[in-house]
Amino acid sequence: MRIDKFLSNMGYGSRKEVKILLKTKAVEVNGEIVRDPKVHVDEHADQVLVGGEAVAYTEFIYLLMNKPQDVISATEDKYDQTVIDLLAEQERHFEPFPVGRLDKDTEGFLLLTNDGKLAHELLSPKKHVDKTYYALIEGKVTEEDAEAFEKGVALDDGYVTKPASLNILESGPVSKIELTITEGKFHQVKRMFESVGKRVIYLKRLSMGPLSLDPDLELGEYRHLTEEEVTSLKQRNF
Numbered sequence: 001m002r003i004d005k006f007l008s009n010m011g012y013g014s015r016k017e018v019k020i021l022l023k024t025k026a027v028e029v030n031g032e033i034v035r036d037p038k039v040h041v042d043e044h045a046d047q048v049l050v051g052g053e054a055v056a057y058t059e060f061i062y063l064l065m066n067k068p069q070d071v072i073s074a075t076e077d078k079y080d081q082t083v084i085d086l087l088a089e090q091e092r093h094f095e096p097f098p099v100g101r102l103d104k105d106t107e108g109f110l111l112l113t114n115d116g117k118l119a120h121e122l123l124s125p126k127k128h129v130d131k132t133y134y135a136l137i138e139g140k141v142t143e144e145d146a147e148a149f150e151k152g153v154a155l156d157d158g159y160v161t162k163p164a165s166l167n168i169l170e171s172g173p174v175s176k177i178e179l180t181i182t183e184g185k186f187h188q189v190k191r192m193f194e195s196v197g198k199r200v201i202y203l204k205r206l207s208m209g210p211l212s213l214d215p216d217l218e219l220g221e222y223r224h225l226t227e228e229e230v231t232s233l234k235q236r237n238f
Contacts, residue, residue: 003029004037006048010055011093026051060115061094062230063087064214065222067110073101083110086220099123099208100184108133108205109213112222118233122209128162128182132207133189139198141168141175149179153195159185161192178206209233 004018007027012018015037021027022035028049029041041048043057065083067073072080075097083098096112099119113119122129146166154160162183170176175198179189190200206213210232214223225233 001041001043002037003027003034003039003041003048006041006043006057007050007055010057011090012050021050058094060118061091061096061113062115062118062225062233063091063096063112063222064211064217064225064229065110065112066213066217066219067102067107068219069105069107071220072104073098073110080104083112086222087112091222102205103187103190103203106203106205107219108203109208109211110205111208111211122233123184125183129209130180130182130207131184131205132178132180134176134178134204134206135189135193135200136202137175137177137193137198138173138201139175140173141166141171141177141198143168145196145198148196149192153192155185155188155191155195161185161188164192174201 004015004022007013007018007021008015012021019037022037025033025035027034029039030047048055048057065086067083070081071086072082074082075084076082084092084096087096094114096114097119099111099113099122102108102110111122121127146168149161149164149166152161152163161181164182165180167178167180168175169178179192181188181192185191189203193200211225211229217223
């Protein structure tokens, strides 16, 4: 890889800006000052320094966000704030995208990455990746509802959902539940409860696959996944 492409990919500016940086003699490769933007480097083996600081090449990024309400799970939107707008420039530079969508009024776990292959695996209907939600339900949720969800319920368009696990935490005029599903139809959790005559009034995603929402993340905050967390995603039996 050319040194100007390497540095541009790592957020040091456009190719033109990197060329200017190289002329300042601020860039070293394996202890030698490099000024020629055409010089090739091995991004995995060569040591690159900018201003005396080592630059570790990164191809993919993986971010865990606690998505707030009123933010769109998209890369851009003409009218609403998106999850990408919540990222710092150093992350936006890698052009990450949300893996799946959370409704505008839904909070919680959202994975963002620029690893298209992993995103495809996580979203594939054939992979049956678990997604667990916490919700407040208007109406008394019963064991009959849990049994219905376990068998699969018909949504308003006639689609019958795959078996889902409903855990009733508190049943009353406003019930508290956790629901685990293995698919991601449009507004699925809300539509599942509508199918049994109840309404979701608050929804938060707690987990996806082997990863859970970090309790230390405030709404709108995010962090990079640890190496162990990335490994757990990639080693899942897709």
